[in-house]
Amino acid sequence: MLRAISRGAAVQKPGPDNPDVTLITSTSPMTTPTHGGRAKCLQRLVRLDLPVPRTVALSFDTVHTLAGGYLPDVRDVLSEFDENALLCVRPSSEDPDWGGPGAVLNIGMNAEKHADLCTRIGETAATDIYLRFIQTYAVDVARLDAEMFDDIDGTGPAALKAALAVYEDEAEEPFPQDPAVQLAEILRSMARAWEGTTARLLRQAKGAPVDAGLGLVVQQMALGLGSGECGSGVLQLVNPSTGLPQITGRYLSQSQGREALDGDTASIFLEKDPRGPSLEELAPEAFAALKEHAALMRARLREEMQIEFTIEDGALHILDGVRVERSARAALKIVVRLAEDGIISKQEAVMRIEPRALSELLHRQVAANSPRDILGFGIAASPGAATGKIVFTSEAAQAMAARGEACVLIRRETSPEDIRGMHAAAAVLTERGGMTSHAAVIGRGLGLPCVVGAANMRFQAKRRSIVSVDGRTFREGDEITIDGTSGQVLAGSVEMIEATLDDTFRTFMSWADAERDIGVRANADTPADAKTALHFRAQGIGLCRTEHMFFEAERLTPMREMIFARDVKDRQAALELVLPMQRADFLELFRIMQGQPVCIRLFDPPLHEFLPTTRAGQRELAEALDLPVSDVTRRIESLSEYNPMLGMRGVRLGITVPEIYDMQARAIFEATVEAAKEGVTIVPEIMVPLVSAKREVELVRARVEAVAAAVRAEKGAAFSYRLGVMVETPRACLRAGDIAEHAQFLSFGTNDLTQMTYGLSRDDAGRFMSEYVRQGVFTEDPFHMLDTEGVGELLRLGVVRGRTARPNVVLSICGEHAADADSIAFCREAGFDYVSCSPFRVPVARLAAAQLALTDKMQYPSA
Structure with a gap:
């Protein structure tokens, strides 16, 4: 039951002294947090002396009391308007994206007003206005069924009479004629609609707080109907x-x-x-x-x-x-033009663009208005969208690319053997995996749309088909679209918006670079990656994963020969075939980066990744090596490990099979000498992976120094280099002081560090991570967002202990967390020198870093 609020209580006559029901003037007390964005904007328009109809604003508190059953004396509100005026009520929430109840027009319309308007604007227009109001009031306020008006034909006097009769019959009372009753009921209805369960859940899904308030504005109407131009x-x-x-x-x-x-x-x-x-x-x-x-x-x-x-x-x-x-591209154009016109500052322009929105500019996207036939969904691992025909093997992807046809590579999960297929594909879809799985990391590096962990679909690799969530089957050769921005898998082709990086983008990013105070490098494994990194203005390469260079066909065979070699001499002979290829790779990287830092991680993966897993592949290898198949299978079995990601890989492999690192060091130094002859001065950074103890660094450093001395003597050339460590085990963080004594830089690999800290497989965590997040076990997937409490504590220890032992040690992170704004904020606070991320995420990291620096300046202006 409604209870009237007397004057002098919460709802009073509008005026400058009443903050709850306020006539909007240039000086009335009006703020977005108390009355909503629409009310505040209308006040700004009034201050600009624009022809804004007279308006009264109700505060959040007032609307809340209305929802609770209190009824204001609306006659005081009506007294602010001409007695013959019609009114409208519109919602005014703090953020327009949170929505709100629909506007109600023509309040105050009744038989008397209808007669008056018939004289002033004509019977047709007046009747139309009255009929619209009756229908709106019946459905939105009285909550009657909209279908009850379906049998009413036309818009003339007969239709009006029928509508009034239907309302009276359904509502069991005449249509209200008193404008005060109409307004009171409309205000109460809109207030209760806002505080209803459905509306609350919808706006919370858009990021609104639980207690988000709603204001209402009551405005005198300009009719828009009548004689003359209306x-x-x-x-x-x-x-x-x-x-x-x-x-x-x-x-x-x-x-x-x-x-x-x-x-x-x-x-x-x-x-x-x-x-x-x-x-x-x-x-x-x-x-x-x-x-x-x-x-x-x-x-x-x-x-x-x-x-x-x-x-x-x-x-x-x-x-x-x-x-x-x-759109995202329009937003960038708009802020740059506003800044160039002197309306806002360059710094404010930088702050107005959400870093993640840049992804829409860097990749093709599904058009916002394009219909979507959703087959399934997974984790949006690499942004962008692409359409292609389904293939299930890397070989099929390469064959499709050779014919000039776009394809989508579908795998249960990808491995290094799929690199060439991923290069050939337009997009990748996997059943398993998370944000730091192989497919996700490589996809982001290549700028390849990728959806991983799509476990709600059925993957039938043997049948060469996938089954959608609604039971439809799609076979090899059928066309689908991968939307790596939303994580959706779509049937057929859809309308796309092309990526555009124009002068506006470059201008905007130059403004961002002028503000940021932390370096941004790129993870780049190939010359193509390096060119992309340079295009996006990365300040060097922070991680070059050399193992990806070994999966090319002409290199895979020598690598396998090395693995099957019986002694050191045979291993060296096999690696001699790879040496010129590696040297050419590094030389091309140095040429592209033109003297900017290039950090090369020495060989990291376990050797079994280079060996075939199928019987047919093993037979082919036996033929290539002129060995019995039984010898090949026995060797493969001897290399198998219960947990290869924690087995003989990284520095452990470099110490037990040192010829690999010797070859790589020589290739790096010879490429450095060759680049210098071409006028490119480079100081390569050599990074040792998976270190846990300082002795590991000592052993590798000794061999690298020996190779450097040999190359200097052979080439008669001087060069320098820097040797550092990839800190990706908890023990390396704890012993960072010991390790830093032998390393000039420490690069924290947060992907593996997170995996080892949590005891989670980053490839398998996606199966249950969403449920963990839903139930509040983790606030977010730790492979998606850096865990600043647990993993962050290890990082802080590593920073402090590393810098204590070697004050000038260079510190960075090079995991997939590096482009995330919260991770960059952590790195700035902890004292890191730079972050390194996938090439296509470099602009995102540059902008996020700039916004963090600007935020600090605003908080501490004297700094």
């Missing part, structure tokens, strides 16, 4: 898709609210257009004023705004102003 529409000065200057919007004669946007074919152009009539021709003065008002709003509100307007007998009324909705 209508309504919206206008903005920018194209929301491209961000380029362009008057866009729609106008519809004899309409109200946002009817012009409903796709009505009667909507007309704003500017003169040879295709049809325009507002500029129908109401030139109103159109000219609209453009002036829009330009003023852009300059004074410092934003591209959309104007909602009504024209009544040629007179213009501005009903509202909202921020123009925009």
